[in-house]
Amino acid sequence: MPCISTCSVRSLTYPSVLSANRRAVRVSANCNSSVPRNENFGKLTAGYLFPEIGRRRREHLEKNPDAKIISLGIGDTTEPLPRPIAEGLSNASLGLATREGYSGYGAEQGMPPLRKRIGEVFYNNLPIEADEIFVSDGSKCDIGRLQLVFGPNVTVAVQDPSYPVYVDTSVLMGMTGSFDKSISQYKGIEYMLCNPGNDFFPDLAKCKRTDIIYFCSPNNPTGAAATRSQLEELVAFAKKNGSIIVYDSAYARYIEDDNRPQSIYEIPGAEEIAIEVNSFSKYAGFTGVRLGWTVVPKALKFEDGSPVITDFNRVMTTCFNGASNVAQHGGLAALDEITGVPAMNELVGYYKTNAGIIRGEMENCGFKVYGGVNAPYIWVDFSHFGKTSWEMFAEILEKTDIVTTPGSGFGPGGEGFVRISAFGKREDIMEACERLRKTFKK
């Protein structure tokens, strides 16, 4: 966009407050402001994983306009909302047109009945109170807000591989150094390797102490759900080191094994060292409706003894205005004991069946397969093919028109793997399995 005339500095009566140096920069840069770019943004080398996958998918479609693409890439829900939950949203919407049903700003922390109900459904008999539960517009957003609470001067550990948002938000907040291409890691982040060799649980004896430990179980992308004894070990490690665990349990309701906790607070004492984030996205099909929550126990304290909950509450009230009241009523409907909870369980069951089908088919093809039992993700090991994750992603897309997610997009520890998501319509899952079988079965 040419800006020759508008860009020239106007003749004004204000005394200049720019140094000669700065002005020179500005004029030579033509139209640029003099505002320095936040250097943390420059550290992010590639786009966020899923937009990049979207780009490659579009490219594939341009080359193959008749391709019937099946997307098992981004873990996006496909099944319609259960009727009672949609009616919860709808009734709240129509209520807003009435004097009795209208509500404006709500508590930024969420509607008290919803906070209470989340406590009853997810933290029954655990040492968590309703006022420690903050309702939000989703886990991804809450992770960003948690990073703001921690600030740039903390150290961070993540499982490797892991959901990219932990690392990317750490980079944006300035907790890291630059990206080291030779090892595909950001400087300053502790990558805790999780692979078949260690049952997808990090060898903590080899992990450096960090202030914050992001831990996701059931894990995205590996589908591994940590056992009780593994989580006991993790909590003990954090206590010994004085670390704070940010425990992402967004897939907890996919766990079917009693020996694998659905909440970190099932581990005694975890409320002194752990925050937990969770979401309605994958339980109630709310990926688009947007509703999640974060638990910050009052017992969790910074080094100076100040409660973390105070600062998290500050962020929630200063940089956030509460989740949509409509979505919150949808959340209440989803947690209704008679109608909502069974409908949620059915929805989770549907995707779990998908996961079992995919897992079975990949095993049938002779691949090494992980996950897909207590999680909606199947983690397939292609490393013995001598191909990278992106090469395997490209081959699957090329040969079967199926979009997956390259494991290396989740961290260097994911290299050689591909993640297949079980979120899809049953007929697409069946069709995808048939294509995979035809292509890869020996």
Add this chain to the structure above:
Amino acid sequence: MPCISTCSVRSLTYPSVLSANRRAVRVSANCNSSVPRNENFGKLTAGYLFPEIGRRRREHLEKNPDAKIISLGIGDTTEPLPRPIAEGLSNASLGLATREGYSGYGAEQGMPPLRKRIGEVFYNNLPIEADEIFVSDGSKCDIGRLQLVFGPNVTVAVQDPSYPVYVDTSVLMGMTGSFDKSISQYKGIEYMLCNPGNDFFPDLAKCKRTDIIYFCSPNNPTGAAATRSQLEELVAFAKKNGSIIVYDSAYARYIEDDNRPQSIYEIPGAEEIAIEVNSFSKYAGFTGVRLGWTVVPKALKFEDGSPVITDFNRVMTTCFNGASNVAQHGGLAALDEITGVPAMNELVGYYKTNAGIIRGEMENCGFKVYGGVNAPYIWVDFSHFGKTSWEMFAEILEKTDIVTTPGSGFGPGGEGFVRISAFGKREDIMEACERLRKTFKK
């Protein structure tokens, strides 16, 4: 909460990575983590303004349990949603229960038809394209995200008084020094005084250059809407200094004077130096539904020539997952030319009539009154009473059971003023006026 047993460091086989010093701190602090508190949070001396007002209101009610409080404090909408808009929300909700109407993750930047429609309604004939408009869950949240884009190493100016979120988020992001109690200002922030003496427009000749300038028009709290020539002056000032303006036009549709622009982009060249944030909250009664937008023009560049929109898009995709799809359909309904826009205009008209009534009554009482013409806020000057804003707030609450907002809560330049919000039910506004008349009319 006692934690004697769980808090003691367990005997583990991991090699200790804590220095003896750190461990000592931890043990003596009893149960605290070793994670340092983000020092920026400690700089915020008091709670966010509106929770503090809520606290005082509760105190008043405890002392006077029979008081019929009328709240003209926080600017919260009270009128039910117009029927066509509520039906837009409801239809989208029920649609989510169908195969055709279901949607999961949407574009984080918003639904394309909504971005387009916002462009048509609010930026008609202005140099703004749909892909420069980012739909969000509200302006307050977008301001937080903008601060993350800018990072801690920029300088910031705000109107004084102004909406507290600009300053508070700047403090949280680390752009400021500590709070200087003697002048009620944070070090490092440029407070641009706006008062009756300068027609509520800063004397820019006296203002220091900063990287970012937050400017709100119609202003919250003063109710002043800047004229075209004032905004031309502001844009020229920003261009000369290479600053970026963050223009908050959340009340723009309350403007009735053609000489006062509803968008900063009405000023030629502003798209090279200004971001604009806006919201459905005060137009469609969406304070609880949560829907807003931010415009980041492609022509706006950092010093190094990189487009600001790239980094804002990065934050939107990394720390956010889009506004609720239900709310976005509500936004489309609100912008329907036949049903939605007239309903929005009627709603805005209702609150503007309220503003006129309050303004008239306060003038009738003999006070110096500002705002309330092109804005839903009335800014009353009590400074000649020799009382502070908080004292006047307390006196009004004590004598009339009306909650207002102390002007000093918006910055030191608001001292001596009280803000009265026109968001309320008509009968409450009438009742409030009667109480004010009885108490203050001489």
